Amino acid sequence: MSKINPLAEALNKDLQDGAPQIFDMLSTRGKSIYFPSKGILGQTAESKGAKINATIGTAFEEDGSPLALECMEAMVNVPSESFLYASSFGVQRLREEWGRLLAVKNPGLQGKTYSLPVVTAALTHALSVSGYMFVDSGDTMILPDLYWDNYDLVFSEAYGAEFSFYNTFSGGGYDVEAFSQALRANRAGKKIVLLNFPNNPTGYTVTEEEAKALTVSIRQAAEEGNQVVVLLDDAYFGLVYEEGIARESLFSHLVDLHPNVLAVKLDGPTKEDYVWGFRVGFMTFGFRGAGDKHLKALENKAAGIVRGNISNVPNLSQSILLKGYTAPEYSAQKKQKYEILSSRARKIRAVLEKHPEYAQSYEIMPFNSGYFMCVKPIGVTAEAVRKELLTNFDTGVIVLSGLIRLAFSSVPTDRIEELFENLHAAIQTLRR
Numbered sequence: 001m002s003k004i005n006p007l008a009e010a011l012n013k014d015l016q017d018g019a020p021q022i023f024d025m026l027s028t029r030g031k032s033i034y035f036p037s038k039g040i041l042g043q044t045a046e047s048k049g050a051k052i053n054a055t056i057g058t059a060f061e062e063d064g065s066p067l068a069l070e071c072m073e074a075m076v077n078v079p080s081e082s083f084l085y086a087s088s089f090g091v092q093r094l095r096e097e098w099g100r101l102l103a104v105k106n107p108g109l110q111g112k113t114y115s116l117p118v119v120t121a122a123l124t125h126a127l128s129v130s131g132y133m134f135v136d137s138g139d140t141m142i143l144p145d146l147y148w149d150n151y152d153l154v155f156s157e158a159y160g161a162e163f164s165f166y167n168t169f170s171g172g173g174y175d176v177e178a179f180s181q182a183l184r185a186n187r188a189g190k191k192i193v194l195l196n197f198p199n200n201p202t203g204y205t206v207t208e209e210e211a212k213a214l215t216v217s218i219r220q221a222a223e224e225g226n227q228v229v230v231l232l233d234d235a236y237f238g239l240v241y242e243e244g245i246a247r248e249s250l251f252s253h254l255v256d257l258h259p260n261v262l263a264v265k266l267d268g269p270t271k272e273d274y275v276w277g278f279r280v281g282f283m284t285f286g287f288r289g290a291g292d293k294h295l296k297a298l299e300n301k302a303a304g305i306v307r308g309n310i311s312n313v314p315n316l317s318q319s320i321l322l323k324g325y326t327a328p329e330y331s332a333q334k335k336q337k338y339e340i341l342s343s344r345a346r347k348i349r350a351v352l353e354k355h356p357e358y359a360q361s362y363e364i365m366p367f368n369s370g371y372f373m374c375v376k377p378i379g380v381t382a383e384a385v386r387k388e389l390l391t392n393f394d395t396g397v398i399v400l401s402g403l404i405r406l407a408f409s410s411v412p413t414d415r416i417e418e419l420f421e422n423l424h425a426a427i428q429t430l431r432r
């Protein structure tokens, strides 16, 4: 390993003092990374307010306001300060607001200790930063066999992770037993778990009971001496449509579960607030016994990775979000949009009830949340159905892991019946 920078050494020392198990969870890169607080950024921060400030590479008008083209400025209703760089940690007020909202959206987090969220360029980047921080080449990651296929690029291709899959469903619910077995297979040591609820591609979120059972299983693994990094991909957080389904992130359960469990919450407004192109996400850390300096060390490492990858996340997007979250209409409008997606999920249930004959063509996989649901075609391949739907029914769907994924998030409610009818007809045609 090349020589460790003294700034990284200082962060590592902070972790080793009281949380050596968390230090051990870091990858080699994670151990080496640091936030360059003494470089351009640190010197710029120290010079803030100086009469003559010739530090960072941004430009200012003669009057000291950000130098911006008026035609660009006229297009956005946010202060021209948002044309300047944001911090590599993210806009401080947005970090604080998201951190506050976490506890509002997850009442179980109230009074618990977790880091200030670090801003990433949306969820994919947050996942990638996690890979940098925790995954060494050859490390095993434990995930369900129905998963978002971009994990292949993010973790396997970029960081050399080996995936250990467990069966996703059993008897119409989450296969918690398979998860437990995968987690406790092999000898005790560092384990990296990736959980995603609501799930892409299935649209499944664990029930309250299953969430508890997953938590028990993770605690047992920790008690047996495993050091468990739990990455929570909460991209579709909040979009739960049925009763008895976990409404809170598993983060609420894991954040103070055991010193050997590091919970890393990856979330953001992309899907939650319907701003796919904004490219803003968050990464929040917590573990039982975490002290301020431990959490700060993790935040510094994450921000150092952001600095070395993309430098910082668009300030414009962050400024718009901050304004949105503090707008009086925000909650009501968000509820309204949730209702649109929720009513589509209800419509799907109604259509399937009305047409029991569709069960001859496809099996409905468990779903209760998110943007998607999956069906398993009977007697024909998913790919053949996809092509048939596109060629003869003017209908586009996705094939993943032998299933057909339907993004009901993008289908108007009055086209849902037709979508399921087309699926049935396409399969019947292929089987003839």
Ligand SMILES: Cc1ncc(COP(=O)(O)O)c(C=O)c1O
Binding pocket: 121, 122, 123, 124, 125, 148, 196, 199, 200, 233, 235, 268, 270, 271, 276, 280, 281
């Ligand atoms: C499970 C899951 N995680 C992460 C992402 C990526 O989100 P973002 O667009 O914020 O990078 C997606 C997007 O499809 C997703 O389905």
